[in-house]
Amino acid sequence: MTTRLFRFEDFRLDAARRELWQGGERLVIPPKVFDCIAYLVEHRDRAVGRDELIAAVWGKADVTDNLLDQVMLRARRALGDTAEQRRFILTMPRFGFSWVAPTEEVAAPGASPVAMPSPALPEAPPLAAAEPAAAAVAVPARQARVRRWPGAVAVLAALVLAAVAAAWLHGRRPADTAVASAAPAALVLPVEVRAEGAFGWVRLGVMDLVAERLRLTGRPVLPSDNVVALTRDRGPWTRGSPAAADLGRVAGASLLIAGEAVLAEGRWRVALRTILGTDNEILVEGQASDVLDAARLASDQLEAALGWSPGSDDPLPGDPALALLLRQVDAALLADQTGVARRLLDGLDPDHRTLPEVRFRHAAVDFRDGDLAAAQAGYEALLGSLSADDAPLLRARVLSGLGNVHLRRGQPAELEALSDQAIGLLAGQPPSAELGRALTGRAIARSTQGDFDAAMEDFARARIVLESVGDRFGLTRVEVNIGILDARRNRYAEALPVLTAAADRLTAFGDFTNELYARVALARARLELLDPAAALAGDERLRELIQNEPSPALRRYASLVRLLVQNANGRLRAGQVMAEALSTDAAAAGDGVMGALAAAMVARAALAQGDAARAAAEAARALQVDWSNEGPLDYARTWRILAVARQQVDAPAEAQATLAALRDWVADRTDGGIRIQLALAEGALAPPAQARTAYEQALALAETRRVPAELIEIADAYLPWLIREGDLARAGVLAGRTAGWAGRDYEAALLQLRLQHALGNLTGWRNALARARTLAGERVVPAELLRAPSPQDRIVSGAPSGA
Numbered sequence: 131m132t133t134r135l136f137r138f139e140d141f142r143l144d145a146a147r148r149e150l151w152q153g154g155e156r157l158v159i160p161p162k163v164f165d166c167i168a169y170l171v172e173h174r175d176r177a178v179g180r181d182e183l184i185a186a187v188w189g190k191a192d193v194t195d196n197l198l199d200q201v202m203l204r205a206r207r208a209l210g211d212t213a214e215q216r217r218f219i220l221t222m223p224r225f226g227f228s229w230v231a232p233t234e235e236v237a238a239p240g241a242s243p244v245a246m247p248s249p250a251l252p253e254a255p256p257l258a259a260a261e262p263a264a265a266a267v268a269v270p271a272r273q274a275r276v277r278r279w280p281g282a283v284a285v286l287a288a289l290v291l292a293a294v295a296a297a298w299l300h301g302r303r304p305a306d307t308a309v310a311s312a313a314p315a316a317l318v319l320p321v322e323v324r325a326e327g328a329f330g331w332v333r334l335g336v337m338d339l340v341a342e343r344l345r346l347t348g349r350p351v352l353p354s355d356n357v358v359a360l361t362r363d364r365g366p367w368t369r370g371s372p373a374a375a376d377l378g379r380v381a382g383a384s385l386l387i388a389g390e391a392v393l394a395e396g397r398w399r400v401a402l403r404t405i406l407g408t409d410n411e412i413l414v415e416g417q418a419s420d421v422l423d424a425a426r427l428a429s430d431q432l433e434a435a436l437g438w439s440p441g442s443d444d445p446l447p448g449d450p451a452l453a454l455l456l457r458q459v460d461a462a463l464l465a466d467q468t469g470v471a472r473r474l475l476d477g478l479d480p481d482h483r484t485l486p487e488v489r490f491r492h493a494a495v496d497f498r499d500g501d502l503a504a505a506q507a508g509y510e511a512l513l514g515s516l517s518a519d520d521a522p523l524l525r526a527r528v529l530s531g532l533g534n535v536h537l538r539r540g541q542p543a544e545l546e547a548l549s550d551q552a553i554g555l556l557a558g559q560p561p562s563a564e565l566g567r568a569l570t571g572r573a574i575a576r577s578t579q580g581d582f583d584a585a586m587e588d589f590a591r592a593r594i595v596l597e598s599v600g601d602r603f604g605l606t607r608v609e610v611n612i613g614i615l616d617a618r619r620n621r622y623a624e625a626l627p628v629l630t631a632a633a634d635r636l637t638a639f640g641d642f643t644n645e646l647y648a649r650v651a652l653a654r655a656r657l658e659l660l661d662p663a664a665a666l667a668g669d670e671r672l673r674e675l676i677q678n679e680p681s682p683a684l685r686r687y688a689s690l691v692r693l694l695v696q697n698a699n700g701r702l703r704a705g706q707v708m709a710e711a712l713s714t715d716a717a718a719a720g721d722g723v724m725g726a727l728a729a730a731m732v733a734r735a736a737l738a739q740g741d742a743a744r745a746a747a748e749a750a751r752a753l754q755v756d757w758s759n760e761g762p763l764d765y766a767r768t769w770r771i772l773a774v775a776r777q778q779v780d781a782p783a784e785a786q787a788t789l790a791a792l793r794d795w796v797a798d799r800t801d802g803g804i805r806i807q808l809a810l811a812e813g814a815l816a817p818p819a820q821a822r823t824a825y826e827q828a829l830a831l832a833e834t835r836r837v838p839a840e841l842i843e844i845a846d847a848y849l850p851w852l853i854r855e856g857d858l859a860r861a862g863v864l865a866g867r868t869a870g871w872a873g874r875d876y877e878a879a880l881l882q883l884r885l886q887h888a889l890g891n892l893t894g895w896r897n898a899l900a901r902a903r904t905l906a907g908e909r910v911v912p913a914e915l916l917r918a919p920s921p922q923d924r925i926v927s928g929a930p931s932g933a
Contacts, residue, residue: 136171138218138231141209143171150208160678162187163204170219174229177222197674200642202227203363204678212362212465215330221363315600316344316407317352317383319367321400325393329421332391334358335461336400336425340389343429347438350600352383353563358464359603359639369405378406380638382602387432391421400424402432412436422454452482459491468498486512486524493531497538506535518555526552526564533571546575563604566596570608577615586615606635610648613655620803620837622655629655646675646684650691660838660875662698669695686715686724690731697735700876700907705735726755730768737771738877739909742778745771758795766796766807774814782815789815802831806840810847818855825851829864842868842877849881853888861885872898876905883915890919 136143142151145168150157165187170178184193187201202219205211211218218231318341323332338354345351360381361367367374367388374386385407392399401415412435416427433440455474462470472495475488482488493508509532516525533548549572556565573588589612596605609632616625629652636645649672656665669692676688689712696705709732716725733748749772758765769792776785789811796808806828813824825848832840845868852861865885871878879902886894895918902911 135236136233137236138171138233143168145172157208158680159208160201160204160680162201162678163208166201167205167209167219170227170229171233174231174233177226177228179226181226183226194674197678199363200640200674200678203640204642207466210467210469212467315350315352315381315383315602316341316385316387317357317378317381318344318354318387319357319389319405320361321389321391323391325391325398327393329391329393331458331461332421333461334464335457336389336391336421338460338464339422339425339457340387340402340429340432343426344387344433344438345599347433347440349438350598352381352600352602353604354464356381356601356603356639359641362640367405369403369411371405374406380635383407383600389428391424393421398424400428402428408436420450420454422450422457452478452485456487456491463491463495463498468495471495472499486516486521490524490528490531493528497531497535502535502538506532509535522555522559523562523564526555526568529555530564530567530571533568533575537571537574542575542578546572546579549575561595561598563596563599563601566592566599566601566604566608569595570604570611573608573611577611582615582619586612589615602635603639603641606632606639607644610636610644610651613648614651617651617655617658620658620835622658622837625655626652626659642675643679643681643684646672646679646688649675650688653691653695657694657698658837658839660842660871660878662695662876663874665695666699666701682715682719683721683724686712686719686721689715690724690727693728693731697731700905700909702735702739702908706732722755723757723760726752726757727761727764730764730771733768733771733775737775740912742775746775746779746781749775762799762801763803763807766792766804769795770807770811770814773811777815785815802835803837803840806831806835806844810844813847813851821851822855838871842871842875842881845881846877849884853884858885858888861888872901874905876902876907876909879905880911880915883911887915887919892918895919 134145136145140153143149144151148161148164148168150159150164150167166183169183169186180195180198184198206216206219209218216230218229220228220230222228318337320333321336321340323329325332334354337357341351341354341357360377364377365373367377367386378384378386383406386405388403388405390399390401392401397417397419398421399415399417400421401413403414404412412432414428414431414435416424416429416431418424418427430440455478459471459474462468462474471491475483475492475495478488483492489508489512493505493512496502496508497505509528512528513525513532516528518525529548529552533545533552536542536544536548549568552568553565553572556562556568559565569588569592573585573592576582576588577585589608593605593608593612596608609628613625613629613632616622616628629648633645633648633652636642636648649668653665653668653672656662656668672688672692672695676685676692679685679688689708693705693708693712696702696708709728712728713725716722716728729748729752733745733752736742736748737745749768752768753772769788773785773788773792776782776788792808792811796804799805809824809828809831813821813828816824825844828844829841829848832844845864849861849864852858852864862885865881868878868881872882873879879898883895883898883902886898899911899915902915
């Protein structure tokens with residue numbers, strides 16, 4: 131048997147086995163990304179229209195252009211096809227795409243190539259690592275356990291990891307340069323290059339040089355990696371165009387500078403012009419035999435034309451040849467071409483390779499390529515040769531780089547210690563991107579160790595610093611972290627606008643993995659604030675992001691949140707399909723915890739619909755795995771559901787045993803949300819006097835936490851109990867506290883319906899029933915509430931039982 135094998139450059143694509151290899155390394159890419167590459171390769175003899183590609187890969191026509199563009203962007207990144215001159219996938223304006231790389235098709239034996247180890251890709255576990263399922267419900271243990279990173283904290287780590295790899299590229303600025311934080315930020319666009327020969331690096335290299343020199347004047351200038359992310363596959367940029375205005379708005383820049391580098395008759399001409407932010411176009415140019423000298427001259431002329439005070443000289447080495455090569459290295463890294471950067475560095479002579487600037491870049495390339503051992507060795511050796519007095523800024527960068535290695539390895543204590551050193555070196559200096567990154571790193575370390583207040587202080591400081599130096603990308607990631615920490619501290623209303631704005635900016639930056647984290651946190655915050663419709667409005671974007679996310683663990687976690695959103699909107703059939711798919715995926719991956727979480731969500735929905743038998747079965751299945759350290763509140767809730775469901779199916783002895791196990795687990799925990807779950811379980815199983823005490827205790831705890839969803843959860847158990855006990859006065863007070871959400875949340879609407887029915891208020895009952903039915907979706911309104919009440923049905927409020 132033979133299979134079709136395609137070779138192009140150092141890649142080989144096995145369409146039958148759905149494998150893409152680069153050299154001896156198998157690349158891990160999302161399925162749709164592979165499908166698009168394979169289809170273009172197989173039809174390389176012609177251009178492929180967008181509609182044709184969508185139909186071939188997705189099999190339907192309702193795929194958005196935005197989704198296709200995201201997938202093609204990821205395809206180009208996987209192939210390293212990020213230069214201005216496309217080597218593999220060429221965009222055909224207003225039509226589609228064309229495969230342009232020389233490609234050889236060969237017949238290969240049916241067996242796969244010799245298996246190589248998969249690359250060690252960083253995966254942020256959504257809630258936990260996989261655990262084997264136990265044969266029976268595991269009684270929650272009280273003894274101390276090795277603490278893994280909770281899901282939201284792992285999110286914080288992933289957000290930083292996505293930024294650190296190239297962060298040093300845009301932080302080069304002498305420590306004595308002042309930053310005028312009140313001045314508007316400037317943005318230097320990639321320059322257009324007109325030259326014969328291997329000058330592709332000039333596009334980003336000159337952009338980076340000009341931005342750096344303008345930054346030396348003390349003005350905030352967007353870091354180059356921000357600009358690369360914002361301008362990829364966009365443009366052209368012309369003065370006064372809507373595209374330029376939109377770019378300035380998204381980037382937070384009021385001054386946009388475009389450039390052109392032209393080589394003619396052995397001399398370079400670099401021209402710079404303002405396309406946004408000045409009343410009239412400012413056009414300057416510099417000419418020299420060396421492109422960097424021409425760029426420096428043009429930058430100096432632009433500073434003078436703008437009325438800015440001139441800055442100091444470049445911080446790169448004085449050796450012109452070495453400075454030129456390091457510019458090429460930096461441009462390669464900005465373009466995600468680590469192989470090019472490594473070849474340039476390896477081509478230096480032995481004396482140059484020992485220079486700190488070269489060794490630092492070599493370690494950074496190792497980190498970008500995932501060789502953590504080599505990166506750590508390089509950073510540590512460099513630290514041993516750098517003096518804090520002579521090179522404080524470079525030493526701080528090395529400390530941050532080494533801290534990122536420890537972060538990737540899940541060692542927050544080491545990260546915190548290294549970040550402390552970096553912050554100490556930069557203390558008293560003007561704000562810098564390096565200080566912002568060091569503060570962010572320490573915040574991550576503290577948050578992973580549970581010190582959320584200290585983490586929030588560091589994030590707040592990092593936010594101020596990054597904003598003052600114009601690092602919009604770094605600022606956005608910090609804001610996502612702040613939003614997540616606000617949510618972890620039950621400040622959902624504060625988290626909502628922060629997460630919303632940050633998620634939209636991440637879309638513009640093309641940072642889709644971190645956008646997925648942000649939108650997952652956003653969906654959960656909206657559910658906690660009892661706005662399920664708003665959470666559902668963002669579901670399509672979540673689905674698109676999940677479909678193209680390369681991390682299986684993150685895909686499963688985000689799918690779990692989508693399941694919550696479906697159930698909260700009464701889309702029970704869709705939720706069931708998602709739960710089944712998630713359980714199957716988790717089982718195939720050996721992810722016992724995610725399978726347990728999916729079962730816990732099904733149990734919660736079943737109990738809400740009155741199916742106690744299924745709720746008990748699913749909750750018992752969920753608790754076969756101890757995931758208490760990963761989601762302690764949901765874990766406690768699942769034990770409470772199991773106890774209540776067993777009570778409802780006439781298994782009081784099992785219900786009491788379950789309550790005793792929950793009580794034992796909660797005994798040494800102080801979290802208010804966990805203790806609310808225990809109080810609700812005790813209220814459901816206790817005699818009337820003790821039940822009232824337990825429910826009132828839950829209400830008191832909710833009052834301190836001020837989470838709307840928790841108040842509804844308590845009222846959902848307590849209000850029917852009060853009605854059964856004849857205490858309509860107290861029931862009315864409780865219903866009044868939840869009435870504000872009855873227009874958008876089904877459970878809140880159902881509480882109003884229960885009260886109006888108990889009061890025998892026909893008009894109020896009709897209005898409440900109409901509202902509940904509008905919000906119910908596929909949920910079934912309890913049969914006893916569908917019958918119109920009569921005055922004789924009115925429950926007479928009496929003295930509270932047990933009073």
